[in-house]
Amino acid sequence: MTTSTHLLSRRRFLPLFCTQFLNAFNDNLYKTAMVLFVVYAVYNDENAEGTFSAVASGLFIFPFFILSALAGQLADMRDKAMIIRRVKLCEIGLMLIGAAGLYLAWKGIAVHTFAIPLLLLALFLTGVQSTFLGPIKYAILPQHLRREEVLAGTGLIEAGTYVAILMGTILAGWIPVEWAAGGIIVTSVIGYLTSRQVPSAPPVAKIEKLDWHILRASIELIRNTMHDKQIFYAILSISFFWTIGAVLFIQFPPLAKNTLMASKEVASLFLVIFSIGVALGSISVNALLKGKVSARYAPSSVIVMGMFVVAFYTVCRLWQADQPTELLNVSEFIAWPLAVAIMLCLLGIAVAGGMFVVPLYAFLTTRCSPDQASRTIAANNIVNSGAMVVGSLVAMAMNMIGVAVAEQLLLSAAMCLFSAWLGKRLHRAEIEHAH
Known part of the structure; x- marks a missing residue:
């Protein structure tokens, strides 16, 4: 039995995996349904569509920037399983708000106002929910898993996500917006039920008083976390990676509609x-890596990712030279010249990105002390979200x-290129620490 199969058969991992799986599924069902409906059914201008996509992305990310310090403290000072259950209960309410917005937009009732x-x-509240779950989904793993299982558990969580x-x-x-x-x-209710099966994960160190001053707590959290060179470069590397990811995801819907003349089903594809x-x-x-936590492949992975982004840009420019006159459905898109090249470039970007970022999350949870794991992830989320908000603002400004x-x-x-430099610095710090 492989480590992965072994973990998926154990209560110490499976309920957490299912809860995270349903949370990611629901977030993306809502976010994608909302963005695609607004881009394809409400607006009819590339710059307006790009701006809306950037605003939506920024609103989802912003809570990570302002609330991650509090989330990290709570996760280290309280039972992690209890926090998961309470957050998942709140998700039912925020999804009711989102569902009401989708229904009104579908009916054409006060769409803009x-x-x-x-x-x-609702998207902002979804970001708040994810902010409080973020430090837990990785920090709980070293508490429930053996050290040699942590990388496999992290990989399963990422792959499942x-x-x-x-x-x-x-x-x-593909489904009508009213079905979404x-x-x-329904998914939020099921997610709450699975969260009730996550085993208890009480604090592993002395319980300290919570600092409710958000700005002071955030600065202190980052200062206390970033003194370790390995963690410092891991956080910077992850942050820059997700900034790239944020910019790419902002570009996808308007790029599909206006550059490639593809339907919302193709944008979803x-x-x-x-x-x-x-x-x-x-x-x-x-x-x-054979289970070893290492940043060995980080620099080369992100360089390959950048090469695929350039290839994707080149194919998009070639596509524009023979652009369709009407929106293509999935079968029409696949039959169009260069469609396979477009999809292979996207796949290459994503595979290289996954190879870059996953070991870095395992780095954070194994290089810090167990009683600091949640706050380390929270510090990472603060820096990540700040960088991603900047990326969203840059994309908005360009639009x-x-x-x-x-x-x-x-x-x-x-x-x-800059991410590759950070990955190289991280690997060098890893080698120095080993010596």
């Missing part, structure tokens, strides 16, 4: 390919000044 603000409010993203994205692109509204409510690729990369790097979405891909490619 009420429905879209309601949709964005991206398969869930895949499933949520497929459904959002009902689906997110793009996100599906990306999710499959990251899952494949997550599993592949675990096999290459507002009229930079074509296809041209924005080159920014993502350039950012991969």
Whole structure:
């Protein structure tokens, strides 16, 4: 029996895996249904669509920036399983808000004045929920798993997350928006029920007083975490990676509609390919490293990712030379020249990205002391979200000044070079620590 199969048969891992899977599925069913509906059914301008996509991305990420310090403290000072259950209970309420927004938008009732603000409010609350779950899903693993199981557990969580993203994205692109509204409510209820089976994970150190001053707590958290050179470079590397990812995800829906002349089902297909690729990369790097937590492949992985981004940009420009005149459905898109090249480039970006980022999360949970694991992840989330918000603002600014979405891909490619430098610095710190 492999380590992965072994873990999936144990209560110390399976309920957490299922809860995270359903959470990622529901988040992406809602987010993708909302963005695709607004981009394809409400707006009819590339820059407006890109701006909305950037605003939505920024609103989802912002809670990580302002609340991660509190989330990390809570996760280290309280029972992690109890926090998961309470957050999942709150998810039912916020999905009711999101479902109401989707229904009103579908019916055409006060779309701009009420429905879209309601949709964005629910998206922001979804970000709050994910902020409080974020430090737990990785920090709980060393508490429930043996040290040699942590990398496999991290890989399974990541692979499961991206398969869930895949499933949520497929459904959002293919089912009517009113069905999505009902689906997110049902999934939130099931997710709460699975969360009740997660084994207790009490604090492993002395319980300290919570610091409710968000700014002070955030600064203190980052300062206390970043003194370790390995953790410092791991956090910076992950942050820059997700900045690249945020910019790419902002670009996908308007790029599909306006550059490739593809339907919302094709836009959903793009996100599906990306999710499959990251899952494949997550599993592949675990096999290459043979269970050892290392940043050995980080620099080369992100360089390869940047090369695939440049290839994707090149194919998009060639596509524009023979652009369709009407939106293509999935079968028409696949039959179009260069469609296979587009999909292979996307797959390459995602596989290389998964190989880059997964070992870095395992780095964070194994290089810090167990009583600091949640706060280390929280510090990572603060830096990640700050970088991603900056990326969203840059994408929004480029849309507002009229930079074509296809041209924005080159920014993502350039950012991969800096990520490779950070990955190299991390691997050097790892070698120095070993010596």
